[in-house]
Amino acid sequence: MTSPIAIAIKRLPHGAGLPHPAYATDGAAGMDVVAAEDMTLAPGQRAAIATGFAVAIPAGYEIQVRPRSGLALKFGITCLNSPGTIDSDYRGEIKVILANLGQEPFAVVRGERIAQLVPAPVQRATLDEVESLDDTARGHGGFGSTGR
Template identity: 55%
Template sequence: MKLNVKTLKHFEGLELPAYQTSGSAGLDLPAAVPADAPVVIEPGDWKLIPTGICIALPEGYEAQIRPRSGLAAKKGISCVNTPGTVDADYRGELHVNLINHGKEPFVVQRGERIAQMVIGQFTQVSWNPVDALDETARGAGGFGSTGV
């Protein structure tokens, strides 16, 4: 799939999001913060980090913004609303809502890969009100009901 992308002025000089391996599901998103003004995220705090790009998803598709596993494992950095959803009709700049779950301040540098974006199809539903649902072996069991 070819995806239309528009770069903003503060993206200049950065690389477009890219898959890091041939089997990668997510494109790594770069931070489009000024080189001379990195963003510091203190432990327990979160900040919206600009990417400098806007995309045009086709109808029936979404982009999910997800944490990078390396940043999570090594620094405790994640996304506040994960996965974040970019709807097909949104045309504004993509931002990543990073949170620092670590013990040290985290400095977001220009061009650093801060999250990954996965593109996927979705289905919209309509409701069919009924008096009862079909029975299953699991039934209403949830939150650990199937064991450890």
């Protein structure tokens, strides 16, 4: 297991009384994050849900926003743009883009877990323009080209 990174967190006024993101178990990869507002998502609706905090992520890292599997399975609630990326230079409120893919309205309740946050290292790249690329067995085969 690698050493944890330190992430500064600032509670916003509408986040008063809410828990910070936290790991539910010792083996959890993501920290559960809770909603800082109440909202009902109709089937097919999406919204950016407030969490009531902002963070300062160290350079060289990001935080990925991922859905909670229980909400996805039981209610069809997922995070759009998943995994979403929170960049290290962003200092605004963390919001979670939730979408209701289910058949019934879903009540987002302040203080209830809505997503998970996973800190991750970022590998930067440089792009080198070339005239041709090396050949592979797959070649130009795209979507579905490797079978079911």
